[in-house]
Amino acid sequence: MERTFAIIKPDAVERNITGKILEKIESNGFHIVGLKKVHITLEQAMGFYYVHKDRPFYTELCTYMARSPIVVLVLEKEGAIAEWRKLMGATNPADADPGTIRKEFGLSLGENSVHGSDSPESAAFEIPYFFAMCELI
Ligand code: DAT
Ligand code: MG
Numbered sequence: 033m034e035r036t037f038a039i040i041k042p043d044a045v046e047r048n049i050t051g052k053i054l055e056k057i058e059s060n061g062f063h064i065v066g067l068k069k070v071h072i073t074l075e076q077a078m079g080f081y082y083v084h085k086d087r088p089f090y091t092e093l094c095t096y097m098a099r100s101p102i103v104v105l106v107l108e109k110e111g112a113i114a115e116w117r118k119l120m121g122a123t124n125p126a127d128a129d130p131g132t133i134r135k136e137f138g139l140s141l142g143e144n145s146v147h148g149s150d151s152p153e154s155a156a157f158e159i160p161y162f163f164a165m166c167e168l169i
Contacts, residue, residue, distance in 0.1 A: 034112040035065065035168075037158035039147035040103040042096060043139050045069075050103055053146065056133055057107060060119050066106035066159075066168045074098045080161055083154075089142065096142060104162045113155055116148040 040053050057064065072080070077094035084090050109115050121132025125144055128135035138144040149155035159168075 033108050033110060034152075035106055035108050035159065036112040036116045036155050037147075037149045037162070038105040038107050038116060040105070041143070041145055041147060042100045042102055043143035044137055044145040045101050045103060049137055049145075053133060053137065056119065057105070060115075062107040062109045062112065062116065064105060065108045066163045067103065068162075068167070069101050069103050070162070071101040072098050080158070092142060106159055106163055106168055113149055113152065117150065120146050120148050 038057070040050050044050065044053060054064075074094055077097040078085075078090075081090065081094055081097070084093065087093075107116055119133060121128030121134035121138075123134075123144060124141045125134045125138030126141075128138065133146050134144050137146075149158050
């Protein structure tokens with residue numbers, strides 16, 4: 033069983049659609065092994081997205097992620113990393129396939145409702161960024 037890291041981002045939590053996204057996660061066969069609601073600081077967002085530090089959208093992205101609470105998750109499934117990326121859909125909701133979360137709920141390229149690890153290496157960085165081992169069940 034593989035694990036991946038997911039976030040329900042500020043735009044979605046603000047619109048009270050956390051439950052709708054959790055429903056999609058569970059009905060697509062993911063097991064939630066960690067879940068909590070947090071409001072991260074700008075510094076914590078910058079650390080999380082350090083891989084994007086040289087991108088022009090880095091400041092905008094980090095400011096957005098720190099503007100209001102998020103729900104952080106660890107999801108378990110066979111092939112969880114690729115499977116969760118598939119269920120999320122393309123980064124830009126306008127390009128996302130029908131049935132994906134970003135297509136259904138995303139507002140824009142920047143405010144695209146969900147995050148997911150893109151590789152085993154990023155999952156190995158992102159999961160312990162937010163969760164202690166004893167919080168994963
Ligand atoms: P993904 O979240 O699909 O892994 P990414 O890692 O390339 O995409 O970028 C991280 C987030 O940054 C993405 O979810 C939305 C935002 N973003 C990406 N490209 C952007 C751009 N050109 N302008 C503004 N925000 C962008
Ligand atoms: Mg990414």
